[in-house]
Amino acid sequence: MPAAPTLTLAFSDIAPHVRYVQHITLDPAISGQPKKLYDHRLTYICGGAGEIHIEDRVYICQKGDLFYWGPDIRYAIHRNAENPLTVMNIHFDFTQSHRTKRFMPPAPFLPQFQADRITEKVELTDAPLFNRPFYLPACFQMERPFLQMAEEYRLQKLFSGPALNGMLLSLLASLYRLLAHQGEAGPRHRELADEIMDYIHANLDKPLTNQSVAARFSFHPNYLNRLFVRHTATPLHRYILNTKADKAMEMLHSTALPVTEIARTLGFCDISHFSRFFKERYGVSPSSLRAGQLTGKQSD
Known part of the structure; x- marks a missing residue:
């Protein structure tokens, strides 16, 4: 039938x-x-x-x-x-x-x-x-x-x-x-993802989290994260950490600031947390990288 x-x-x-x-x-x-x-x-x-x-x-x-x-x-x-x-x-x-x-x-x-x-x-x-x-x-x-x-x-x-x-x-x-x-809302969401990235880059000195970014843009954290993943293929929390790690790498090469000061400048109170995610991204801890820079200068 x-x-x-x-x-x-x-x-x-x-x-x-x-x-x-x-x-x-x-x-x-x-x-x-x-x-x-x-x-x-x-x-x-x-x-x-x-x-x-x-x-x-x-x-x-x-x-x-x-x-x-x-x-x-x-x-x-x-x-x-x-x-x-x-x-x-x-x-x-x-x-x-x-x-x-x-x-x-x-x-x-x-x-x-x-x-x-x-x-x-x-x-x-x-x-x-x-x-x-x-x-x-x-x-x-x-x-x-x-x-x-x-x-x-x-x-x-x-x-x-x-x-x-x-x-x-x-x-x-x-x-x-x-x-x-x-x-x-598709095009608007693409613009929103761009605005979120701009906001993160402009506020690297703050202890950014999914919750704080979502509050800034008046969205639920889970919804904002999914929207962000849809347009960037990267979870929001991971994007925040990666961006801070990249900025830390730049500061290690361009300044003589101690690692603890760089961590504080990037909104971290816990130096071990900062070192852990930096090493996860670059395969070397920030203190080891800085020590290598100092050794290189001394040998020069």
Whole structure:
């Protein structure tokens, strides 16, 4: 039996049906083999460590990450035995066509997948970003609505079904606004990464951290770090240390300042920390480099 045809809808036509909501810790013993869903799923990462593979993309999960994918999409979740993932899942349809199917069969491994069990496939004409899987990092503002839906589903109060459907519609609208803003913000984010680098170079005398830089630019540290990595391929903390190490190398060659004074000038109170990251970058400690310079001058 073939799968149901794709429904073409506008966002205003959506009348979602929440099938169930989970707030669970994933069993690390369960295999990470690829599967496919029969309905639609939103997943919010509450904590833990692991990876989510969706089609050919791999995402390293962190708290606050949010994912969406629909039926017939290949995915796999790889758990970490020492720090299992805790997630909230919302399984749903965009329409009420299959509201009598409260529970779907568990997502099967690929050889057991049956396309005729798919509840629906939807194409949204005015919200095309919902027509493919998406990932929103550091989406902490969505934790509360997920928790509210998980609690509503758990309690099963009077009219819980319609209440959940209304909550999901509001959540979908909020998510689409975030997605649209993310798409529009691409060039601005490139400019922001450049501004962050300029700020770091202009403030090497300060004890810069991800938290202090994020506060300066009014972003959450995790979100700012991911944005920075996306545009520089270097974690923010590593960029700060590398830039300070490069400046220290320049000062060792161009000044006669003691190593302790160079460390202080670059915002370090702990000389051992300064020496450790300098040696990590250049393969030699700053004191050894300075001693070699002095020996060379004496032999001249």
